[in-house]
Amino acid sequence: MLTRRQLRVKVMQCIYAITQSKDDSLEKQEKFLKVSVENTYTLYLLMLSLLRELHTMAENHVMHDTKKYMASATDSFPDKEKFIKNQLLLQLVNNPSLTAELNKRKIKGWYLNADYIKILYKEIVRSRLYKIYMAQEGNSYGEDKNLIIDLFREVIAPNEKLYEFFEDDKLTWVDDIPLVNTFVLKQFKSIKKDESPSYFLPELLKDQQDMEFALKLLSKTLLNNKALEDEIQGKTPNWDKDRIADIDAILLKMAICEFLNFPSIPERVSINEYLEIAKEYSTPKSSIFINGILDKLVKEYKTAGKLKKAGRGLL
Structure with a gap:
């Protein structure tokens, strides 16, 4: 997931932090580097959990619509549940490996930040992509996948409110957001209908040598x-x-x-x-x-x- 170039950027950030703070503690910067690398994976998981939350909100809206006496905009669609039946979304929602990893890392970033989910969901429902998708009868895996790819690229990733949320949460995420968004899109483009649940949990680094490279580069440069x-x-x-x-x-x-x-x-x-x-x-x-x-x-x-x-x- 993280390349050597991205590790070099993280080392650069550590050295820059020392330059600005005048704190020459190598131990502190090595710890900062490790946390920064690990936080990249946390951001990736947050992005996936965001899509799961959007699915939950869509489910709630469909349930609410079925109890209404007055007609709503969704009534014009052949299948009001089409979005929540999206097969790529369901691969995320019904993924035991992803659920276990989110619980293990105690990632509940959207529990207290539901407003961001509401903002994104409204933008999705208003989008041309969503309306075209919902207006068509039936759905193939390819069509479901393309919708999520297009929504992520055109609605979710460019959202300024979401960017501000990540920027305020972790300092290093400013540089990680484009990287993670690109990686998420790559994952979505390559996924198959019968993909293993572990597909969404790739290795953060190619091997341990990459982390050793980053730590050595940091220490040798500082010392x-x-x-x-x-x-x-x-x-x-x-x-x-x-x-x-x-x-x-x-x-x-x-x-x-x-x-x-x-x-x-x-x-x-x-x-x-x-x-x-x-x-x-x-x-x-x-x-x-x-x-x-x-x-x-x-x-x-x-x-x-x-x-x-x-x-x-x-x-």
């Missing part, structure tokens, strides 16, 4: 901060560390740390990763600035024999 600053010194005309954007300085240090401490990662891979992160998190010209410095350093390290790379994909 060698002065030496890494010295490596940058003089690599650009009129260099002044006080004038370099904080994010740029952090990304440079992390990249140099990878060059010198991670022999299995090709230097070009490291450079490309940090350039992409700079484009997203720093100034418009940061990637050009960072690329220039890193290219100079790589040439110097190769000449001096300091760049010792070995492993798969390397000569």
